[in-house]
Amino acid sequence: MLEEKCSKIDDINNQIEELSKECLSLKDKRQCPNCHAEIDVNVDFCPKCGAKQETPKDYTVEDVESETEETETTEKSEETENSDEDK
Ligand SMILES: [Zn+2]
Secondary structure, eight states: OHHHHHHHHHHHHHHHHHHHHHHHHHTTEEEOTTTOOEEETTOSBOTTTOOBOOOOSSSOOOOOOOOOOOOOOOSOOOOOOOOOOOO
């Protein structure tokens, strides 16, 4: 019972977070992931804590960087290390 309520709270908290994010983006603001300060969307660094901000390319910041790395090259890449430049 209690667990159920707790997960509900979690759920609602998530919703609040989502909505506040939306709210912020509507105001051209965002929240610093480090100190949770309300900062401008187009700043590179948080004015409060100086944390580097990922500048959102799009409206939603939801997309997680999903790099599809399929570099399954069957080529036998011999170790070609450029160690020619000896200083
Ligand atoms: Zn910050």
